[in-house]
Amino acid sequence: MLLHGRMTNADRAALRAEADAVLARLVGDPAGAARLREDQWTAIEALVAQKQRALVVQRTGWGKSAVYFVATSLLRARGSGPTVIVSPLLALMRNQVEAAARAGITARTINSSNPEEWDAVRGEVAAGAVDVLLVSPERLNNPDFRDKVLPALSAATGLLVVDEAHCISDWGHDFRPDYRRLRTMLAELPAGVPVLATTATANARVTADVAEQLGTGAGTGTLVLRGPLDRESLSLHVLRLPDAAHRLAWLADHLDELPGSGIIYTLTVAAADEVAAYLRQRGHPVASYTGRTEDAERRQAEDDLLANRVKALVATSALGMGFDKPDLGFVVHLGSPSSPIAYYQQVGRAGRGVDHAEVLLLPGKEDEAIWQYFASVAFPPEELVRRTLDVLARSERPLSLPALEPLVELRRTRLETMLKVLDVDGAVRRVKGGWTATGRPWEYDTERYAWVAGQRAAEQQAMRDYAATDGCRMEFLRRRLDDGEAAPCGRCDNCAGPRFDDRVAGAALDAARGELGRPGVEVEPRRMWPTGLAAVGVDLRGRIPQGEQPYTGRALGRLSDIGWGNRLRPLLAPGAPDTEVPRDVLDAVVTVLADWAKGPGGWVSGAQDAPRRPVGVVAMVSRARPRLVGSLAAGIAEIGRMPLLGSVAYAQDGTEAPPLSRTNGAQRVRGLHGALTVPQDLSAATAGAGGPVLLVDDLAESGWTLAVAARLLRGAGAEGVFPLVLAVQA
Template sequence: MEHTSNPDLRTAADAVLARLVGDASGAARLREDQWRAIEALVADRRRALVVQRTGWGKSAVYFVATALLRDRGAGPTVIVSPLLALMRNQVEAAARAGIRARTINSSNTEEWEAVQDEIAAGEVDVLLVSPERLNNPDFRDQVLPKLSAATGLLVVDEAHCISDWGHDFRPDYRRLRTMLTDLPPGVPVLATTATANARVTADVAEQLGTGGTSDALVLRGPLDRESLSLSVLRLSDAAHRMAWLADHLQQLPGSGIIYTLTVAAAEEVTAFLRQRGHTVASYTGKTENADRQQAEEDLLANRVKALVATSALGMGFDKPDLGFVVHLGSPSSPIAYYQQVGRAGRGVEHAEVLLLPGKEDEAIWEYFASLAFPSEDLVRRTLDILAGAERPLSLPALEPLVELRRSRLETMLKVLDVDGAVKRVKGGWIATGQPWAYDAERYDWVARQRKTEQQAMRDYATATDCRMEFLQRQLDDEGAKPCGHCDNCVGPRFTADTSTDALDAARVDLGRAGVEVEPRRMWPTGLPAIGVELKGRIPAGEQAEPGRALGRLSDIGWGNRLRPMLSAQAPDGPVPEDVAKAVVGVLADWAKGPGGWASGAAGGRPRPVGVVTVASRTRPQLVRSLGARIAEVGRLPLLGSVEYTGEAPRASRSNSAQRLKALDGALAVPPALAATLTGLEGPVLLVDDCTETGWTLAVASRLLRRAGARGVLPLVLAVQG
């Protein structure tokens, strides 16, 4: 039964809802908790945290509240929203209800001034901003104060991103503290999420200022999804998973999403499914913005059967009739998994959700886990560098001085900014001089939590009890109970059958060897600042040529074969026969391809006249035997190795400048090899086991070219990434 002390407000709210959902009859009614949230925001000007399942209608709460507040003379609603796709969906939804929505984000900088003018003129009801904007110096200092003063309602969408206890922490979100502090008294605040367990809910509530305050409203509903039928299908290898998709994709209801764990896998799967006659599109962090938008529109209009996507699509898509979500590989967190599968079945009675776990999943989890918050030593070093700098340091200027890759360095700085230890200003970053404590206990807890979540995903894949109940319990849903329609509740709906034709095609596709290795052409910025006197473009006469690798370690084809062979725990030994044969095949294709050296190749280069290896301290037998095998098959002399002058630098997941600093003076061409090179009339093949940054190959190639080599063609087993 409905209870309200504001019947006129309730009637007005339902009328807005009818416009929002396109109900001409006016029969649409808000859910009771939707109304409770709207009443708290509009009538009582309170702060509310809404934790409700995907498809429950959280956006209806803030759009209806916006319309009612604007009718009462309030300023525009500001929605902090994480992804551009979500913004596009929300702008279109708002228009249906007669709500004028605009966005400020990184893809429309040319419109910012016009949008600000429209806000000042009272012509904008809703402004959507990305969290990254909140700490952009110009936006933070020039736009945000005026916006905070004028805001009628602040909405924080996907609010679990605020909490570093959660699966998708984003430090930019914590900048909201500043905006909350600057809001005039009585401005209501709404935070929404579908994926927050009890601890994340409490943390978000506290950070938003809703925890422990008397006027707070927390609405947490059941997280079961009756439309979703969850299944797990364990297949023996990547070829069987690809073949199964090719055989069964058309049988899945409607159109949907196929999630992969890496960009490389998304591209592989997209190419294979297209080859098998399916209409699919790829959607990853590397997809151009225009192509992303086209892919979204094609899926919304059912012009494609599926988007093959990474987590770049995770929160950012709203298609009520999405009929299926398939995961080719398991996410590392059941909370992330619940969020991604929640895209399906929002406006249809039945949707299929299928997990196809892979052997490579755990290696990918391990890689992403390695990108956690840096050690205290690295953080302190960064703070000391900023404190000693005479001017703000940009990321490119700071990067060579700190052993962190740029993306990880930027994330660390954002956390330090929120903690008050650094500040982003025009021109870069400065230290504030404020005391700062390294919260080792919290970071260790977060790392342990990641391990717990990984184990939960292993348990989910092998569970014999209800799968939906399992996910609900991971989210601390007190109403968790058997769903009655997952594969464990009612029996499997899918068999592991694959056609011989599809399986053979998948094996051929995944077994196709060869990835181009693009050479380094520019030295990283800032090398002189760390004592390495190199800058600008690498002279053409000192560069490597484009090279080749057997595969990427992130591939689900050759990556699965190479990853265990090249892991830190793997024993050294001669190159395996199947790998050696595949490398020979890569060489043959390279020779015959564009720019190759086989007879008649267009724009061909001279044939290699010798083989040089890069010395290895960790896998000397592997590299030497690979070089010897290539020399034998190609009937080329094995000329020798580029050697280390002392201890080999440790493999680094640091940035390019730090990697080059470690390599500076560490490699040399022995005199005997140098004497041989001067008499050769063609390029040499430079053989190594793996390349991650490309700098070992670049430095070795430069040394060989300076010693007299006419050209250097790198050939490695694997590309990291």
């Protein structure tokens, strides 16, 4: 059979029959009746017969994985090397390994969840025993993998697949710097190696950008196969409810009415945990799934949903793209994502293999505050980037993230993302031992970052418009994705009329209010000083001595909560007026104290090692909210019948507080060290109090202010320090 050239009709028919046979094995059709659709066949023929580069933009459930598995089988049968699939989706990787086995394809993975298997997998690949290798994008710039494994893999690859290809594009809603390393791999592929990129969520601009990047190093242009994005099984709805308690109660009342099993998306980890706990209390079998869920627990949750042992996973975007369950019956969003493209992608998990699936958005008033928080961690301003480049340039050795973090004004996760972008731009390079500056000229792309910020604002407005529109909701989403065939769906609440009302049972509402209104979360103390403090002139390192640590503290709530978070965010928002503590907030804090005293480890718990009861109250100094913190401390002292001992203060005179980092632990400790002090009268009162003290503040962003203040108070003679704050940032 002639390949990589002109084919006869007979050759083409034979290749098509072989492809259909592979599909039948893949979908578990022993009768062999399964047939590829014409658009799928077009992509497979381009890859196998013409060795082209192709971009497939098709809705979720179209069958993109069938294209690359069938193409792999055909190419391997003709002597090609293994297929390499770059995918960010750990859950989908597990699905893909199982799906490949059904078609007689041996698949292996290299990702962050299986480092103990990497050497064995590499050995299998070298021995030719692996047909498909799934690789997470962060592996592409791991020094060992990039320098030792990737060159040989690129030379031997028979097909390169870029899954979720919108992540390549700067203009996409989910840009990931690691994906940009693919430009190098694409340019270094031998001639005639086909490339397939797939995504369900790319508008016209992203499609053009990805197609252009796929053409890197190729002799011909990229074949773009873009189909209509309608999902005929999905029925979209928006239901506005008065508050978070009503939304939780509605879920408890109506979850069993939703078809099959599904996913309930939340915007934050805290909300996912809250919602899952409440629904379990109401008798619903659900599990939470977030970025903080351990890998073993994730796998169990995935298995339980696949087997319909749970009604729903309550998930963050950690499950956003990477889950393959064709009979998923519903997707509910408790809170609105900030992008219609991201929303379309998440709802696309439902209804892939069933005739009807329900999609429901329950927007909340806290959504926009959460959007703003995530927007605040965008690419850093030029000054911080230049400072980082300067530190690397002056260093005689590579600097690891822990070594670099104390020297710049960035939290580690944001610092790492920035370095990956600079790596792609050629300004830095990741090597063994850390990061180095290359010395190559680099320009801060102000225009692009401003465009991205503007695009983010436009997407947020689009989500407001989506919730408010009286037009077809599916048509709205398709138009946002530049689908030229967008038309009214006839199924959504605006086309066919609402199918859900806002009624909730009184018992469910009372239970939801009780769950959300229950105050109090633990505040774990810092137990280790940040690494690298010596580099910024602070002689602190390692474990914080037990005699300098505070006890585990308490907060009224998290700012990301859908319960007390909604009450606390306006009170603690930047620029909010400084007021006396509201009575309802003070009463709730008193409830936290009462529960704390009686709980495990509390001072009236009866435990042998329980600390003594606090005997006095100490306020933290506050420039932004002195009335709020002062009145909170005074109110607690009065109600608890304890003396108000005084306030931790700033050491220097004047009206300006020392500059403190909001994101970097080492820089924050550096700013606090020597700046905070225990005044003489407070020191005398603390030493003479005869017991532990309660340290009161408004907000714990990182825990370092509490750690430094507790160390000072313990040094002044306090027998112990109980931190109590209104809110924690997490």
